[in-house]
Amino acid sequence: MSGKLIVFEGTDGSGKATQAGLLCQHLEREGVPFREIDFPRYGKPSAAMVQEYLNGNLGKRPGDVSAYAASLFFSMDRYASYKQDWGGFYESGGLVVANRYTTSNAVHQASKLPEEERKEYLDWLFDLEYNKLGLPRPDLVLYLDMPTEITERMMRQREQATGTHADIHEQDETYLKNCRANAKEVVKDCGWTVINCASDGVPRTVEDIHAQVYRIVKKLL
Template structure:
């Protein structure tokens, strides 16, 4: 009996990692057994092609690498992770909480295409990963919607404070806006649950967002 797969999705800087951690901590406190997964798996050799893409080795901007080619790089990492790491746990009925998944390609890569080509791309993407590679379809996708101007501000502040290096997605403000616009269509087409992460031009608190997340997750479990 297969388990359940919950995915956190959103554009860069929307709070996916924070909300994944908060829900995992909540599940642990409540004694619910789960596995947490995160993509790309930096440091794993199967994630190296995706890492090289994000660092600009295949093109200095995201648009220089076409949607299909970039999606294949990330799919390799997901397939390997399922085979190496969490597949057996999931197939035995386990709960998986994912920070990004196939859904990230739906948000980021489809945005590179003209609107009239995106439906065909999504059909190809989901067929590749869920049918051909036999990866699980998510039972729940929570899309964290943060206005791009807020994520830009937050990411630039984080870079200044930590000295971290933004990848080719994160440092391209126009691309981030394009991804969010595309995501609004994908969310509707795929039936994802949307959480608005800002109010009055400012981000909501992580705990406030978490309580809304938890209400959605609890209904699934």
């Protein structure tokens, strides 16, 4: 018996963590059992190479590390997470809500490649994680689409408010634009559900976005 896996995806700063958290709060109010997971698992040994990469210790720009190498860093963290944390719950029929997943590699790492090489990479990625590693395929991927100029502004505000430092993905606006352009094709090819998070260049409220999210999720429950 397998459970259900709902994934929130989007470029950096699109509100994935916020919307995943709001959904989990709603599920709790409704009495629906669930597990919430978040990638990468910063601070865990399995995410050490992810942190080396994102901190710029393997290259100061995202393109300094190949799509395939970077993908392996994230894949190993997901595999360890599944084996150590939520796999048993999922396999017993549980509902799992993920902030990022294999889908993040599809958005971020494929964007590093020429367009004609992206399908080959995506086939490799999904075969690696879903077949070779045995990780579950998502039942629903909610792609939060926010214009890059808005996410850039929101990330800079977040940095100032929290005193945190942007990683090499978040610092590179051109890279984020490429990720968003790549994601538009991935979304269509993979059948993800798009949530438009802005209207006429103005961000929608988190409550409005959540209401749309829950209407979609409710059909899966």
